[in-house]
Amino acid sequence: KLERVCRDCFAPAESALDSLKRLYARKIAPVEKLYHFASFYTPTLMDGDFDSKPMVLLLGQYSVGKTTFIRYLLEQDFPSARIGVEPTTDKFTAVMHGHEDRVIPGNALSVQKDKPFYGLNMFGTGFLNRFEASECSAPLLKEITLVDTPGVLSGEKQRINRNYDFPAVTSWFVEKCDLILLMFDANKLDVSDEFKSVLQTLRGHEDKVRVVLNKCDTITPQQLLRVYGALMWYLGKVITTPEVMRVYVGSFWDKPLVRSENRELFEKEEADLLRDLSELPRYSAVRKLNDVVRRARQARVHAHIIAHLKAQCSGMFGKQKMQRKLMDDMPNVFNKVRLEGKFAVGDFPPVKKFKEVLESYEFSKLPKMDQQLLDEMERVLSKDLGDIMKLMAPPKESGGEEDEE
Amino acid sequence: KLERVCRDCFAPAESALDSLKRLYARKIAPVEKLYHFASFYTPTLMDGDFDSKPMVLLLGQYSVGKTTFIRYLLEQDFPSARIGVEPTTDKFTAVMHGHEDRVIPGNALSVQKDKPFYGLNMFGTGFLNRFEASECSAPLLKEITLVDTPGVLSGEKQRINRNYDFPAVTSWFVEKCDLILLMFDANKLDVSDEFKSVLQTLRGHEDKVRVVLNKCDTITPQQLLRVYGALMWYLGKVITTPEVMRVYVGSFWDKPLVRSENRELFEKEEADLLRDLSELPRYSAVRKLNDVVRRARQARVHAHIIAHLKAQCSGMFGKQKMQRKLMDDMPNVFNKVRLEGKFAVGDFPPVKKFKEVLESYEFSKLPKMDQQLLDEMERVLSKDLGDIMKLMAPPKESGGEEDEE
Numbered sequence: 001k002l003e004r005v006c007r008d009c010f011a012p013a014e015s016a017l018d019s020l021k022r023l024y025a026r027k028i029a030p031v032e033k034l035y036h037f038a039s040f041y042t043p044t045l046m047d048g049d050f051d052s053k054p055m056v057l058l059l060g061q062y063s064v065g066k067t068t069f070i071r072y073l074l075e076q077d078f079p080s081a082r083i084g085v086e087p088t089t090d091k092f093t094a095v096m097h098g099h100e101d102r103v104i105p106g107n108a109l110s111v112q113k114d115k116p117f118y119g120l121n122m123f124g125t126g127f128l129n130r131f132e133a134s135e136c137s138a139p140l141l142k143e144i145t146l147v148d149t150p151g152v153l154s155g156e157k158q159r160i161n162r163n164y165d166f167p168a169v170t171s172w173f174v175e176k177c178d179l180i181l182l183m184f185d186a187n188k189l190d191v192s193d194e195f196k197s198v199l200q201t202l203r204g205h206e207d208k209v210r211v212v213l214n215k216c217d218t219i220t221p222q223q224l225l226r227v228y229g230a231l232m233w234y235l236g237k238v239i240t241t242p243e244v245m246r247v248y249v250g251s252f253w254d255k256p257l258v259r260s261e262n263r264e265l266f267e268k269e270e271a272d273l274l275r276d277l278s279e280l281p282r283y284s285a286v287r288k289l290n291d292v293v294r295r296a297r298q299a300r301v302h303a304h305i306i307a308h309l310k311a312q313c314s315g316m317f318g319k320q321k322m323q324r325k326l327m328d329d330m331p332n333v334f335n336k337v338r339l340e341g342k343f344a345v346g347d348f349p350p351v352k353k354f355k356e357v358l359e360s361y362e363f364s365k366l367p368k369m370d371q372q373l374l375d376e377m378e379r380v381l382s383k384d385l386g387d388i389m390k391l392m393a394p395p396k397e398s399g400g401e402e403d404e405e
Numbered sequence: 406k407l408e409r410v411c412r413d414c415f416a417p418a419e420s421a422l423d424s425l426k427r428l429y430a431r432k433i434a435p436v437e438k439l440y441h442f443a444s445f446y447t448p449t450l451m452d453g454d455f456d457s458k459p460m461v462l463l464l465g466q467y468s469v470g471k472t473t474f475i476r477y478l479l480e481q482d483f484p485s486a487r488i489g490v491e492p493t494t495d496k497f498t499a500v501m502h503g504h505e506d507r508v509i510p511g512n513a514l515s516v517q518k519d520k521p522f523y524g525l526n527m528f529g530t531g532f533l534n535r536f537e538a539s540e541c542s543a544p545l546l547k548e549i550t551l552v553d554t555p556g557v558l559s560g561e562k563q564r565i566n567r568n569y570d571f572p573a574v575t576s577w578f579v580e581k582c583d584l585i586l587l588m589f590d591a592n593k594l595d596v597s598d599e600f601k602s603v604l605q606t607l608r609g610h611e612d613k614v615r616v617v618l619n620k621c622d623t624i625t626p627q628q629l630l631r632v633y634g635a636l637m638w639y640l641g642k643v644i645t646t647p648e649v650m651r652v653y654v655g656s657f658w659d660k661p662l663v664r665s666e667n668r669e670l671f672e673k674e675e676a677d678l679l680r681d682l683s684e685l686p687r688y689s690a691v692r693k694l695n696d697v698v699r700r701a702r703q704a705r706v707h708a709h710i711i712a713h714l715k716a717q718c719s720g721m722f723g724k725q726k727m728q729r730k731l732m733d734d735m736p737n738v739f740n741k742v743r744l745e746g747k748f749a750v751g752d753f754p755p756v757k758k759f760k761e762v763l764e765s766y767e768f769s770k771l772p773k774m775d776q777q778l779l780d781e782m783e784r785v786l787s788k789d790l791g792d793i794m795k796l797m798a799p800p801k802e803s804g805g806e807e808d809e810e
């Protein structure tokens with residue numbers, strides 16, 4: 001109990017985020033609920049989704065030094081951490097703040113609505129058995145949560161030992177996280193096929209990705225140049241955005257450097273990486289607001305589509321036939337709704353996925369238009385969310401919202 | 406006259422290359438001549454094509470330091486060299502060995518059969534006015550020829566001032582050269598559209614390309630890391646081969662370093678680059694042999710195609726009709742010739758280009774099969790060229806020929 005209370009004290013209590021949470025629960029969630037939004041998109045946001053600290057995801061082949069890196073950032077051990085030359089970490093581990101060291105297993109975690117892992121339920125116990133939270137009192141964890149992952153192995157070996165869809169799970173975390181650290185070992189750059197598919201999951205989230213080239217002190221400066229160049233060459237090919245990805249080079253642990261020619265460079269790189277991490281809490285709030293805005297816009301469009309379908313099927317006869325007709329004509333339905341409401345194309349769901357879910361509904365029993373509810377949400381979109389944004393970002397830094405879009 | 410004689414003394418007199426030259430002139434050139442090979446492919450090889458020294462082509466945007474780099478390699482000035490912050494070099498300049506400093510203008514150069522520039526005639530005087538040789542007595546020039554080029558400017562400015570097709574000319578040099586140095590300035594990596602089209606001309610010759618990142622001493626090691634990374638990222642995108650291109654970083658002139666943190670690295674890089682250049686004469690001979698082999702294989706196939714067409718049109722009547730039929734059926738003709746002679750697909754010309762040239766011939770007047778001539782060339786291909794290869798590359802390094810293919 002005591003533990004619980006204390007943890008709450010350390011939860012980020014930014015008033016802007018609290019307003020956002022209240023606004024969502026009172027004005028947006030009801031629309032989502034009425035029109036079954038969660039079945040078509042993702043589960044309704046929980047308190048945990050707002051209160052959670054910025055999350056940093058560590059990805060990389062096995063033994064590149066992910067767990068060691070977390071230990072180094074925390075300046076202490078964390079429960080369940082295992083470090084070794086062989087593949088060691090075998091679970092997704094959320095390293096979080098807690099006043100005592102303890103490990104919370106995945107199944108227990110996934111039912112806690114005050115934690116941001118509720119959505120992981122969809123991957124079943126096959127995954128939840130391989131997921132845990134590791135709590136300890138390292139000060140950094142008051143600011144951010146770090147997610148350690150099992151290293152990616154070479155193809156076959158990997159798939160045999162796993163009871164869950166690794167790329168799909170990774171994709172969930174990629175979506176949810178504020179920063180993704182892609183770690184490589186300067187001594188062996190080889191990239192397995194599975195790691196390539198992990199790189200694919202980053203598509204659309206390139207702005208969140210930073211690369212860490214680790215163990216750079218074990219090779220000569222000239223070798224480092226070659227390895228780093230090969231990494232950039234490779235990344236330039238697989239990452240489709242023209243913006244160059246930031247790569248931090250160095251040796252990220254507490255042991256002294258093996259070769260010290262690049263000491264100054266490594267120190268600067270490390271300072272830059274830490275600055276990058278320290279700016280997360282500020283951007284994280286904006287990112288959450290951004291997610292809510294996107295969600296509200298989608299919910300608005302979704303409500304209009306559903307209400308439209310309902311209206312078409314509310315006559316006395318021929319409901320079945322009408323439903324089939326509408327199903328076949330969905331692109332046109334979308335188009336009509338879009339023109340009527342002057343909505344943006346981007347706020348509409350993919351037709352195929354939408355129809356798949358709709359399959360199980362009887363159109364005549366869908367909820368009809370609730371104008372008051374929608375009007376209220378409209379006001380949230382056109383005014384309230386903008387006000388919260390102002391609280392988050394000082395005026396001189398305006399434009400940040402658009403950058404995040 | 407004296408000058409001329411002296412220059413001849415310094416010509417590469419490797420006996421293997423001499424044998425190759427003789428073999429080509431006596432056994433391959435006659436086949437080419439009989440079957441009009443030069444009209445369909447490229448001009449018959451001249452002495453200059455065999456005697457010429459390995460050529461190194463310098464490419465890059467303006468003011469990156471190309472001319473300065475050549476001056477630095479030579480450890481002396483060369484006639485017509487101009488160096489400056491504005492676009493300065495306005496000609497293609499072949500920097501070659503000569504006992505006295507002198508400049509030979511392009512038109513004069515292009516008629517000298519002992520120089521490898523005979524083929525440049527096809528670009529007309531518009532280009533030849535912008536081409537010259539600069540001779541001086543720097544010892545390095547006894548081993549290699551360096552080709553300085555005008556820096557690539559940003560689009561419009563460029564095209565207005567030119568009377569020739571820059572990418573086409575570049576392409577000719579790319580084909581002819583043994584090594585291509587692509588130079589960038591660490592202070593400004595921007596790449597113009599025209600430079601992108603120059604990069605396109607490198608396709609298929611990636612193994613000859615080295616990149617030089619110049620003026621690296623003017624920025625901090627951390628900035629250098631970023632610039633170098635961005636360059637690799639960019640090159641990885643535009644160069645389609647998976648093999649990472651070798652980049653030499655440093656400051657390639659005789660002035661002291663502005664920042665010395667990376668002195669040791671720059672020195673090693675420079676040593677590597679010089680080693681790369683010093684190995685050129687050895688590889689150049691192999692490359693020439695390789696070109697002759699490819700040419701002989703194409704000439705063989707070409708002779709069979711021509712003789713086949715002739716045979717089909719040697720009846721008394723209906724020659725015109727038969728010619729039209731064969732023209733329309735060229736892919737089939739190729740196929741027949743290929744199966745009959747067991748030739749490789751790669752030795753055949755592109756159908757379209759072949760037909761374009763053939764347009765102006767009357768098939769019945771084409772030369773017929775000269776079995777003796779072809780048999781002799783066959784022996785060259787199956788034995789003599791292999792013997793020369795053995796002279797060029799010591800046995801332990803065999804396999805080099807295939808690598809070059």
Ligand SMILES: Nc1ncnc2c1ncn2[C@@H]1O[C@H](COP(=O)(O)OP(=O)(O)OP(=O)(O)O)[C@@H](O)[C@H]1O
Pocket residue numbers: 060061062063064065066067068069082083084085086087088089090149150151152214215250251252253
């Ligand atoms: N900066 C470093 N320099 C040199 N060696 C390091 C460095 N960081 C970690 N190591 C070593 O690399 C090995 C792997 O470390 P670690 O277990 O942290 O990697 P990991 O990426 O978490 O691996 P896995 O994916 O198997 O969990 C260990 O032997 C560790 O001591």
Ligand SMILES: Nc1ncnc2c1ncn2[C@@H]1O[C@H](COP(=O)(O)OP(=O)(O)OP(=O)(O)O)[C@@H](O)[C@H]1O
Pocket residue numbers: 465466467468469470471472473474487488489490491492493494495554555556557619620655656657658
């Ligand atoms: N290694 C170097 N470090 C710093 N400055 C350099 C270096 N090499 C050349 N420069 C300077 O850069 C400028 C351009 O040099 P240079 O004329 O050799 O370039 P270029 O590539 O030949 O240009 P252009 O394409 O116009 O002929 C000159 O002012 C020169 O002094």
Ligand SMILES: [Mg+2]
Pocket residue numbers: 066067068082083088089148149150151
């Ligand atoms: Mg680990």
Ligand SMILES: [Mg+2]
Pocket residue numbers: 471472473487488493494553554555556
């Ligand atoms: Mg120049």
